[in-house]
Amino acid sequence: MVDTVFESLFNPRSVAVIGASNTFGKWGFNIFNRVLASADGRRVFPVNAEASEVVGIKAYKRVTEIPEPVELAVVTIPPQYVLDAVRDCVEKRVKVIEIITAGFGEAGAEGAEAEREAVAIARRGGVRVVGPNSMGHLNTHADFYTTPWITGLPTGGVGLISQSGNFGINIVRRGTALGIGFSKFISSGNEADLTFEDYLEYFAADPQTKVIAAYVEGLRQGRRFLTVARKATRRKPVIILKAGRTHAGARAARSHTAALAGEDQIYNAAFKQTGVIRVNEVDEILDAAGALIRQPLPRGRRVAILTGGGGPGVIAADACARAGLELADLQPETIAKLDRILPPRWPRGNPVDMVGETNLTYPCLLPLIEDENVDAVFSLAVGFADAIRTIIMDYVKPELQDQVNTYIKLEEQKEIKALNKLIQRMDALGKPVFLFPPSGIEDFGTMRHLRENGILTYASIERGARVLAHLADYADYLRDLTAEQPHEPE
Amino acid sequence: MVDTVFESLFNPRSVAVIGASNTFGKWGFNIFNRVLASADGRRVFPVNAEASEVVGIKAYKRVTEIPEPVELAVVTIPPQYVLDAVRDCVEKRVKVIEIITAGFGEAGAEGAEAEREAVAIARRGGVRVVGPNSMGHLNTHADFYTTPWITGLPTGGVGLISQSGNFGINIVRRGTALGIGFSKFISSGNEADLTFEDYLEYFAADPQTKVIAAYVEGLRQGRRFLTVARKATRRKPVIILKAGRTHAGARAARSHTAALAGEDQIYNAAFKQTGVIRVNEVDEILDAAGALIRQPLPRGRRVAILTGGGGPGVIAADACARAGLELADLQPETIAKLDRILPPRWPRGNPVDMVGETNLTYPCLLPLIEDENVDAVFSLAVGFADAIRTIIMDYVKPELQDQVNTYIKLEEQKEIKALNKLIQRMDALGKPVFLFPPSGIEDFGTMRHLRENGILTYASIERGARVLAHLADYADYLRDLTAEQPHEPE
Numbered sequence: 020m021v022d023t024v025f026e027s028l029f030n031p032r033s034v035a036v037i038g039a040s041n042t043f044g045k046w047g048f049n050i051f052n053r054v055l056a057s058a059d060g061r062r063v064f065p066v067n068a069e070a071s072e073v074v075g076i077k078a079y080k081r082v083t084e085i086p087e088p089v090e091l092a093v094v095t096i097p098p099q100y101v102l103d104a105v106r107d108c109v110e111k112r113v114k115v116i117e118i119i120t121a122g123f124g125e126a127g128a129e130g131a132e133a134e135r136e137a138v139a140i141a142r143r144g145g146v147r148v149v150g151p152n153s154m155g156h157l158n159t160h161a162d163f164y165t166t167p168w169i170t171g172l173p174t175g176g177v178g179l180i181s182q183s184g185n186f187g188i189n190i191v192r193r194g195t196a197l198g199i200g201f202s203k204f205i206s207s208g209n210e211a212d213l214t215f216e217d218y219l220e221y222f223a224a225d226p227q228t229k230v231i232a233a234y235v236e237g238l239r240q241g242r243r244f245l246t247v248a249r250k251a252t253r254r255k256p257v258i259i260l261k262a263g264r265t266h267a268g269a270r271a272a273r274s275h276t277a278a279l280a281g282e283d284q285i286y287n288a289a290f291k292q293t294g295v296i297r298v299n300e301v302d303e304i305l306d307a308a309g310a311l312i313r314q315p316l317p318r319g320r321r322v323a324i325l326t327g328g329g330g331p332g333v334i335a336a337d338a339c340a341r342a343g344l345e346l347a348d349l350q351p352e353t354i355a356k357l358d359r360i361l362p363p364r365w366p367r368g369n370p371v372d373m374v375g376e377t378n379l380t381y382p383c384l385l386p387l388i389e390d391e392n393v394d395a396v397f398s399l400a401v402g403f404a405d406a407i408r409t410i411i412m413d414y415v416k417p418e419l420q421d422q423v424n425t426y427i428k429l430e431e432q433k434e435i436k437a438l439n440k441l442i443q444r445m446d447a448l449g450k451p452v453f454l455f456p457p458s459g460i461e462d463f464g465t466m467r468h469l470r471e472n473g474i475l476t477y478a479s480i481e482r483g484a485r486v487l488a489h490l491a492d493y494a495d496y497l498r499d500l501t502a503e504q505p506h507e508p509e
Numbered sequence: 510m511v512d513t514v515f516e517s518l519f520n521p522r523s524v525a526v527i528g529a530s531n532t533f534g535k536w537g538f539n540i541f542n543r544v545l546a547s548a549d550g551r552r553v554f555p556v557n558a559e560a561s562e563v564v565g566i567k568a569y570k571r572v573t574e575i576p577e578p579v580e581l582a583v584v585t586i587p588p589q590y591v592l593d594a595v596r597d598c599v600e601k602r603v604k605v606i607e608i609i610t611a612g613f614g615e616a617g618a619e620g621a622e623a624e625r626e627a628v629a630i631a632r633r634g635g636v637r638v639v640g641p642n643s644m645g646h647l648n649t650h651a652d653f654y655t656t657p658w659i660t661g662l663p664t665g666g667v668g669l670i671s672q673s674g675n676f677g678i679n680i681v682r683r684g685t686a687l688g689i690g691f692s693k694f695i696s697s698g699n700e701a702d703l704t705f706e707d708y709l710e711y712f713a714a715d716p717q718t719k720v721i722a723a724y725v726e727g728l729r730q731g732r733r734f735l736t737v738a739r740k741a742t743r744r745k746p747v748i749i750l751k752a753g754r755t756h757a758g759a760r761a762a763r764s765h766t767a768a769l770a771g772e773d774q775i776y777n778a779a780f781k782q783t784g785v786i787r788v789n790e791v792d793e794i795l796d797a798a799g800a801l802i803r804q805p806l807p808r809g810r811r812v813a814i815l816t817g818g819g820g821p822g823v824i825a826a827d828a829c830a831r832a833g834l835e836l837a838d839l840q841p842e843t844i845a846k847l848d849r850i851l852p853p854r855w856p857r858g859n860p861v862d863m864v865g866e867t868n869l870t871y872p873c874l875l876p877l878i879e880d881e882n883v884d885a886v887f888s889l890a891v892g893f894a895d896a897i898r899t900i901i902m903d904y905v906k907p908e909l910q911d912q913v914n915t916y917i918k919l920e921e922q923k924e925i926k927a928l929n930k931l932i933q934r935m936d937a938l939g940k941p942v943f944l945f946p947p948s949g950i951e952d953f954g955t956m957r958h959l960r961e962n963g964i965l966t967y968a969s970i971e972r973g974a975r976v977l978a979h980l981a982d983y984a985d986y987l988r989d990l991t992a993e994q995p996h997e998p999e
Binding site for chain 2: 043044049052053055056057074075121122125126127130167168169170171181182183184185186193234236260262263265266267268270271299300301302324327328329330331332333334335336337338339340341345346364368370374375410411413414415416418419422423426478479480481
């Protein structure tokens with residue numbers, strides 16, 4: 020049953036927007052136009068108590084007047100009219116009602132009572148409810164959006180559940196800018212009927228979702244969460260940013276949500292037990308999701324660092340140590356291989372300092388990734404040809420630009436070839452490679468090539484190190500699971 | 510004397526590039542072309558042992574053959590020719606030699622010996638040396654660059670000293686992308702003659718530099734550093750990222766630099782004693798520098814948080830607590846003022862949750878900034894009109910776009926007016942305001958208006974909280990100084 024509900028939610032054949040409006044600035048205007056724009060193959064009906072047309076489309080006074088079936092009803096009218104709309108939806112036999120309208124459970128006792136009543140009416144009629152106080156949802160694979168604040172996303176594998184609509188939308192926007200593709204996003208609102216656990220269960224089964232990310236303020240179904248999360252993490256990684264980590268945060272959370280924020284240690288234990296990757300900051304959700312979509316899980320925490328100069332190597336060593344990673348002791352044969360590549364003055368240790376010879380990056384990376392003492396590789400020197408192009412073209416005289424262009428094209432081709440070989444080795448050996456190219460020049464050949472292959476680069480070494488530590492933790496969890504319970508059924 | 514040297518370095522009337530080349534891919538090609546492009550009002554001479562012309566300009570075999578005076582000589586030839594070039598520069602009476610060439614002190618005993626000799630020759634001749642192993646420098650206010658990897662920077666107030674050229678260049682690139690303007694940047698290289706302390710002293714006196722930022726691997730003149738840094742921090746903030754913080758990092762640092770990385774606690778104590786703002790991550794340098802350029806220093810650590818929804822408020826409360834900030838206890842009269850603005854269901858506490866009514870952001874911000882219990886304000890809701898424009902225009906039908914545009918223009922004007930009022934109050938009351946607008950939509954009206962007024966926005970609340978804590982620390986240091994030593998001469 021749940022699957023049918025979610026199919027109606029994320030890919031409905033017909034949608035009614037109750038409160039669709041002609042007035043820009045109203046939610047009913049934005050949502051209706053957004054749904055309309057993603058209507059390909061879908062029937063979309065405006066419901067408006069007064070207007071006979073909304074943006075040129077015949078409107079209905081009530082959802083019951085629509086002459087065709089309606090799978091999903093999106094409700095954007097003021098709270099006092101919502102109960103009647105829910106009754107209409109039951110009568111119309113819609114499958115899911117998504118209530119955008121706020122002013123319910125989060126707004127005090129009266130609102131909470133109305134919320135309970137709305138859900139009771141819906142449930143009696145066999146209709147499921149998203150929200151209230153949701154900011155909508157989207158499905159990139161079906162090009163369907165009810166949230167008006169995001170548009171034009173590429174398809175992708177990260178499914179996002181957020182108990183804050185604003186926050187979730189911000190995460191999707193920033194992730195997209197970083198090159199992360201989302202499969203689906205849901206703003207779960209007050210979760211009066213469908214809860215976080217329902218969405219988690221659905222995302223765990225959803226073949227288009229490869230990694231689940233979530234922003235959580237409080238969980239209402241603790242036991243069910245444990246069961247659902249445990250199952251989910253066996254199939255795909257689950258990353259959660261839990262608000263209210265500190266005393267101040269927990270107090271802030273209590274003041275605005277019906278759910279208790281709960282003791283942080285309890286959440287910590289629950290996440291650890293279930294193999295959930297708990298992150299502390301918004302950037303970490305995206306960094307971790309981006310890495311988990313494509314990178315193999317590391318077998319351990321031993322990192323080889325390749326650097327063009329000493330300073331970044333030191334910063335990287337610091338960052339790794341702070342994140343709980345170790346610098347790998349390179350095998351003597353690896354040192355010997357590097358000796359044949361690098362100038363004699365290289366310091367023969369890890370970080371591997373190429374002493375400025377960044378053109379040796381790829382020849383050096385291969386022995387490093389093949390070293391049995393190495394679980395993951397950080398390369399601080401990539402994308403040199405791109406760096407040259409963007410910058411030098413700005414000041415080189417027009418008559419020299421042909422020469423520069425020829426050189427760059429050649430370098431770029433070499434680099435992409437080398438990257439392909441590296442990615443191939445990474446996959447074959449099951450070792451993640453983290454690339455940290457020069458900053459501020461993300462929109463060029465090699466960078467694009469990396470993104471097209473799902474390999475994200477990191478804005479700072481510290482962020483990369485934190486992510487690798489999360490990957491290692493998750494890998495440990497999965498390994499322990501296999502070791503302890505070899506025959507447990509799925 | 511020092512001032513003259515730095516004037517010759519950062520704004521020379523004449524520059525020779527020793528090793529200027531016609532072959533793209535060589536440093537001598539890139540540097541010469543870069544210097545040439547920033548030559549406005551400057552004389553630029555290529556020095557090349559073989560070619561009679563470099564990119565169409567008459568070349569000289571030796572710097573001594575140049576028929577005019579040369580203030581700055583940039584050296585990019587292989588190490589074995591550098592000593593002769595230095596001798597020529599002495600004979601030619603150049604003021605400063607910038608040695609880009611690597612393979613000296615950082616490359617082993619032989620290189621160190623050559624480095625000592627080069628400096629001895631220069632010093633005997635009264636010439637100062639930058640590097641060797643420098644990646645060049647720049648001065649945006651004079652549009653002068655020797656580093657070929659950066660171009661077209663706006664002028665600005667952040668002066669950057671970096672003991673890693675690559676790292677420094679990355680910091681400049683990323684900072685520029687964030688909206689930070691740099692005054693000058695120097696890659697100090699091996700610091701065989703001019704040291705970190707020299708640059709710090711110069712930047713402290715430089716009127717175009719308002720904030721000093723630095724990447725440090727090791728300091729060679731500990732005592733002098735204490736004196737120079739103490740003086741500098743009284744005049745302007747000094748932010749330092751010190752590599753080698755952890756054991757692994759310190760070991761990595763020892764392996765590549767002649768200078769001892771030193772015990773981290775000693776650095777920590779030195780930075781604390783001298784009021785240096787010590788940051789841990791690259792992002793923090795930029796965030797702190799951007800804030801210090803424009804924001805008033807807070808009187809304390811009590812933050813008021815304004816949020817459109819509960820979730821981000823919780824995240825912000827968490828982030829503040831983790832950074833060592835406090836949530837301000839709002840005065841009863843502030844609560845009363847907010848009561849008159851916000852709907853009755855707002856939770857009457859800090860974070861101030863506007864329960865979705867983000868159009869009330871500016872009316873709410875003013876009472877918050879005026880509250881005597883509040884030292885700084887975090888606003889998680891700004892730039893709404895922009896958000897609407899970028900996104901909604903993508904899916905709204907062409908015939909509706911006029912309506913949408915009119916609405917947005919009006920909203921944007923209102924917002925900019927409100928922002929101006931806010932900034933005015935911020936300055937009058939001396940309280941910093943940190944703005945966290947919706948992500949992924951940085952290139953629009955209100956965001957541009959903020960940047961033009963020097964107000965940076967933050968990609969994450971966590972980053973903003975860390976920066977505010979740094980500002981509060983620095984303010985504490987300055988206050989203690991005034992309290993303890995009221996009559997100490999400058």
